[in-house]
Amino acid sequence: MPQMAPLNWLNLFFWxxxxxxxxNSINYFMIYYNIKKSKITKNKLNYNWKW
Known part of the structure; x- marks a missing residue:
């Protein structure tokens, strides 16, 4: 019946x-990203170019 068509579209929209x-929630919450934080170590000597 044509009168029931809006209910079917509403049902499809909700699904x-x-x-x-x-x-989206499964993709956002279930994927674990390994973020490796590395310490920034400065091992080289910084010479001033003016001297």
Whole structure:
């Protein structure tokens, strides 16, 4: 029936929204990024070029 078509579109929109949010949350929270922080060590001597 044509009168029920808006409900079907609304249902499809809600399913799309739920799947979209679940997909984004899984990608954001379940992937662990290894961030390696390295200390900046300055081993070279800095000579002033003016002297």
């Amino acid at each position: 799309f929204l739920i799947i979209f949010l679940m997909f």
